[in-house]
Amino acid sequence: MDYQQDFAKEVYEKVDSGAEIKVCMQCGVCASTCPLREKMKYSPRKLWTLIRAGRRQEVLNCPDIMLCTSCYTCKVRCPRGIPVIDVMHGLAHYALEKGITPREETKKFGEAFWDSIYETGRVDEATVPIKYCLKDGMIAGLKKSLSMLDIGMALMKAKRLTPKLFIPPNFFIPGSHKIKGLKDLQKMLDKAKAMGARKEG
Amino acid sequence: MSKKICGYICKGCGIGDALNTAKLAKAAGEQGVKEFKEHDVLCSPEGVAMIQADVDAGYNALLIAACSSRVKTDEFAFGSQVLVERVSLREQVVWGLSEADEEDTLMAGEDYMRMGAIKLSKSEPPTPYQLEGEVAKAVLVVGGGVAGMNAALAAAKAGSQVILVEKEAQLGGFLGKMAKLGPQTPPYRALEDTKVDELVGKVSGLDQIKVYTGTTIDKTEGAPGNFTVSLSNGEQVRAGAIIQATGWLPYDPENLKDELAYGSNPNIVTNVQFEEKAKTGDLSGINAIAFVQCAGSRDQNHLPYCSAFCCLVSCKQAMYVKAANPEASVYVVYKDVRTPSQSEEVYREAQRQGVIFIRRDETYPSISGSGKLTLTTKDVLLNEQVDLEDLDMVVLATGMKPNNPKVVDAPLVAFGEDQEKAKQMTEEAKAQNEDWSILNLAYRQGPNLPTLKYAMPDSHFICFPYESRRTGIYTAGTVRRPMRVSQAQEDGVGAAMKAVQVIRAAEVGCAVHPRSGDETFPEFAMQRCTQCKRCTEECPFGAINEDDKANPLPNPTRCRRCGVCMGACPERIISFKNYSVDIVGSQIKSIEVPEEDEEKPRAVILVCENDALPVIDMAARMGKTWSPYFRFINVRCLGSVNLVWIADALSKGIDGVGLFGCRRGEDYQCHFIKGSEIANVRMSKISETLTRLALESDRIKVSEVGINEVETLMDILKSFQDTIDTVGPNPYKGF
Numbered sequence: 013m014d015y016q017q018d019f020a021k022e023v024y025e026k027v028d029s030g031a032e033i034k035v036c037m038q039c040g041v042c043a044s045t046c047p048l049r050e051k052m053k054y055s056p057r058k059l060w061t062l063i064r065a066g067r068r069q070e071v072l073n074c075p076d077i078m079l080c081t082s083c084y085t086c087k088v089r090c091p092r093g094i095p096v097i098d099v100m101h102g103l104a105h106y107a108l109e110k111g112i113t114p115r116e117e118t119k120k121f122g123e124a125f126w127d128s129i130y131e132t133g134r135v136d137e138a139t140v141p142i143k144y145c146l147k148d149g150m151i152a153g154l155k156k157s158l159s160m161l162d163i164g165m166a167l168m169k170a171k172r173l174t175p176k177l178f179i180p181p182n183f184f185i186p187g188s189h190k191i192k193g194l195k196d197l198q199k200m201l202d203k204a205k206a207m208g209a210r211k212e213g
Numbered sequence: 214m215s216k217k218i219c220g221y222i223c224k225g226c227g228i229g230d231a232l233n234t235a236k237l238a239k240a241a242g243e244q245g246v247k248e249f250k251e252h253d254v255l256c257s258p259e260g261v262a263m264i265q266a267d268v269d270a271g272y273n274a275l276l277i278a279a280c281s282s283r284v285k286t287d288e289f290a291f292g293s294q295v296l297v298e299r300v301s302l303r304e305q306v307v308w309g310l311s312e313a314d315e316e317d318t319l320m321a322g323e324d325y326m327r328m329g330a331i332k333l334s335k336s337e338p339p340t341p342y343q344l345e346g347e348v349a350k351a352v353l354v355v356g357g358g359v360a361g362m363n364a365a366l367a368a369a370k371a372g373s374q375v376i377l378v379e380k381e382a383q384l385g386g387f388l389g390k391m392a393k394l395g396p397q398t399p400p401y402r403a404l405e406d407t408k409v410d411e412l413v414g415k416v417s418g419l420d421q422i423k424v425y426t427g428t429t430i431d432k433t434e435g436a437p438g439n440f441t442v443s444l445s446n447g448e449q450v451r452a453g454a455i456i457q458a459t460g461w462l463p464y465d466p467e468n469l470k471d472e473l474a475y476g477s478n479p480n481i482v483t484n485v486q487f488e489e490k491a492k493t494g495d496l497s498g499i500n501a502i503a504f505v506q507c508a509g510s511r512d513q514n515h516l517p518y519c520s521a522f523c524c525l526v527s528c529k530q531a532m533y534v535k536a537a538n539p540e541a542s543v544y545v546v547y548k549d550v551r552t553p554s555q556s557e558e559v560y561r562e563a564q565r566q567g568v569i570f571i572r573r574d575e576t577y578p579s580i581s582g583s584g585k586l587t588l589t590t591k592d593v594l595l596n597e598q599v600d601l602e603d604l605d606m607v608v609l610a611t612g613m614k615p616n617n618p619k620v621v622d623a624p625l626v627a628f629g630e631d632q633e634k635a636k637q638m639t640e641e642a643k644a645q646n647e648d649w650s651i652l653n654l655a656y657r658q659g660p661n662l663p664t665l666k667y668a669m670p671d672s673h674f675i676c677f678p679y680e681s682r683r684t685g686i687y688t689a690g691t692v693r694r695p696m697r698v699s700q701a702q703e704d705g706v707g708a709a710m711k712a713v714q715v716i717r718a719a720e721v722g723c724a725v726h727p728r729s730g731d732e733t734f735p736e737f738a739m740q741r742c743t744q745c746k747r748c749t750e751e752c753p754f755g756a757i758n759e760d761d762k763a764n765p766l767p768n769p770t771r772c773r774r775c776g777v778c779m780g781a782c783p784e785r786i787i788s789f790k791n792y793s794v795d796i797v798g799s800q801i802k803s804i805e806v807p808e809e810d811e812e813k814p815r816a817v818i819l820v821c822e823n824d825a826l827p828v829i830d831m832a833a834r835m836g837k838t839w840s841p842y843f844r845f846i847n848v849r850c851l852g853s854v855n856l857v858w859i860a861d862a863l864s865k866g867i868d869g870v871g872l873f874g875c876r877r878g879e880d881y882q883c884h885f886i887k888g889s890e891i892a893n894v895r896m897s898k899i900s901e902t903l904t905r906l907a908l909e910s911d912r913i914k915v916s917e918v919g920i921n922e923v924e925t926l927m928d929i930l931k932s933f934q935d936t937i938d939t940v941g942p943n944p945y946k947g948f
Binding site for chain 1: 550560565569572594595599600601603
């Protein structure tokens with residue numbers, strides 16, 4: 013039996029902006045404008061169909077929902093005004109909340125990003141990737157960072173990245189200093205997290 | 214009334230620089246226009262005042278040599294009793310021949326002056342046709358549905374008496390059978406009441422509208438301004454114009470027995486049946502329902518077209534179910550959702566309410582089950598076969614058929630084939646005709662309005678909405694094409710405006726669209742008629758009846774002044790006051806044809822004034838140029854081209870004759886429906902004769918141009934010129 017409505021209703025009610033996908037008319041503009049379409053198994057368009065068709069497992073386990081880079085092209089172009097990226101992020105959060113990790117790398121990178129903000133109040137091009145790589149452990153992390161050496165060099169050439177001395181495990185490095193009033197920022201972030209949890213719960 | 218002729222030459226827009234106006238005046242003088250005046254800008258207030266002074270002094274025939282007859286029409290209009298002939302020096306000589314040498318340009322200018330002058334000399338001011346007796350001014354509306362009632366109200370508002378005839382016992386039509394109406398007001402989300410009683414009340418409340426319910430039409434005789442209509446209740450009414458708003462018939466679902474299991478389960482119903490259920494019954498018991506779109510529509514085995522309302526109706530009906538039971542699963546299985554204009558909002562609202570749309574491919578879903586139904590379909594968006602189970606009901610969204618008998622015209626090409634084949638093709642066409650009638654016209658051409666291919670009685674699918682091929686009879690609403698309620702409302706008003714116009718035209722004695730205001734009409738020199746019936750056969754509008762002895766009986770108020778009868782008549786007895794076989798023949802004969810050794814060939818191109826002439830003007834305005842050996846002559850329609858003109862041209866030594874007109878065929882754009890088709894058939898027959906006279910049939914060329922196709926026109930002109938160069942000079946030159 014296809015097109016059971018239980019999962020669709022769950023998405024409409026519990027996922028951030030989930031109800032907006034009701035008006036999708038399957039034109040495919042999101043799919044054709046997405047710069048990451050080739051990396052995706054499904055496009056946003058097809059994900060919405062799968063939601064309507066009640067394919068819970070396929071949707072929540074799909075790495076696509078964590079591939080969105082928030083470029084906003086789909087949201088700008090959607091003729092029905094669906095905030096596609098909000099729903100993609102909403103679905104990713106919802107999956108994580110249900111104990112499913114659709115895409116391990118994105119999760120780790122997100123954590124590294126969050127940690128960086130939480131600990132220093134800044135996002136730094138040098139520290140976040142290193143933190144992300146080291147999530148896999150010391151050896152694997154170094155290997156991974158070396159494999160991305162060319163990207164790092166290119167970034168450096170373009171003056172997007174300043175070389176620093178990294179001393180794990182404690183990232184106390186000259187240059188990546190903390191912002192003023194970090195404690196206040198952390199209070200805000202804690203509060204926001206609590207509010208988010210309350211809403212989802 | 215004697216004619217006092219004066220000619221005017223404008224020297225503006227570069228005409229004065231390019232042409233020797235004295236020589237032009239002299240050329241026109243050879244054909245009877247002796248007096249000439251010049252002006253630097255003839256269309257300026259001073260120029261017009263100069264002409265007006267002459268008109269006031271008694272001049273009543275004016276040759277205006279300036280720009281195309283399609284521009285400055287208001288400036289150069291001096292009332293219907295003053296003949297005005299325009300010579301298009303600017304477009305057809307100065308601009309179009311700007312690359313030719315001075316001598317050729319002047320020769321062309323002189324020829325155009327001669328042609329204009331002879332036409333003016335031979336034309337007479339028109340005497341408008343007056344119907345005998347009083348002109349009937351009432352509008353008869355057939356059908357009391359949305360379109361019919363709105364037509365009646367609009368005509369009444371415009372001051373006409375209206376007779377409204379409805380077959381059913383009460384007014385309302387399909388609107389009366391609807392539970393709710395789709396959204397009519399912004400933001401177009403909520404369903405609305407049909408308010409049919411309000412509308413019916415308005416119609417029956419007006420003294421100007423006389424309503425006959427439970428009545429049909431037994432017989433319709435006469436012509437615009439003078440229809441006599443016999444009703445089924447024995448009464449006879451007179452009307453000046455008729456609006457047929459007979460609505461639609463639902464597509465017969467019995468035809469969908471095989472594809473969609475109609476009839477196998479009482480819970481498989483059509484959208485019309487479901488609407489009835491929604492109006493009378495309770496829908497809250499429905500927990501799961503599926504709508505199948507395009508059930509027998511856009512399908513070559515059923516209705517080949519889109520009915521343009523079923524998607525909207527299914528969205529509306531899905532909302533009925535959601536309103537009765539918000540938890541119900543509602544599916545719409547579609548090929549393409551087609552919800553134009555505001556109905557897109559309804560589609561969106563249905564989605565918001567949780568209706569699920571599933572896209573299928575060309576194959577129909579399979580529907581099975583004796584109690585609860587199961588629907589299996591290919592889901593193209595998932596690219597899988599999907600099952601919808603436990604459905605309480607399946608609604609087939611079937612389309613609209615016009616409530617009008619299908620009438621297939623005998624294919625014109627039959628006239629060009631051998632007689633046996635022509636007979637057979639005519640029989641085949643007749644066999645497709647449906648044998649019932651709504652208006653029961655007492656016309657020689659049959660009791661029904663001729664229809665386009667899907668039995669819709671329209672005359673022209675783009676340009677002339679409401680017009681049927683019987684003048685004074687207009688169609689409105691879903692009989693004309695499938696449409697929604699809000700469109701049918703507008704349609705009724707539109708047709709009413711046309712009806713009011715045609716009555717007024719009958720009073721004045723002038724033509725309706727496309728030659729609106731033309732006061733000439735065909736006159737028959739009956740003593741020379743041979744009763745060949747060609748004019749009655751070929752008139753695209755059924756304007757000519759016949760008596761017992763096959764004498765033509767023209768009905769001038771039905772006439773659109775295309776001149777197809779004039780082109781058809783082998784005895785050449787049909788003519789208009791300013792357009793006749795003699796006039797155009799004389800224009801052709803007035804062209805100066807140089808001797809063969811001068812190597813200046815000549816080709817006459819008969820140009821339809823509806824599409825081809827505007828393209829020529831447009832080409833000239835865009836800076837295109839053509840050979841100075843062409844001479845354009847305006848004709849009302851290619852159908853009015855009489856074969857004798859071809860003979861006139863060729864015997865005069867002219868090297869080629871072109872006929873440029875509107876598109877023909879199934880998606881014709883001919884303003885007189887089959888004029889260019891007829892011209893094509895006639896010319897195919899003439900080629901035989903030419904060969905017998907040792908003339909190449911290539912010398913005659915019939916071409917079609919759309920009104921915006923400048924490049925096509927240039928290609929046609931170029932290739933025609935090449936053809937004439939190839940076939941060489943006309944051997945009859947100098948005879």
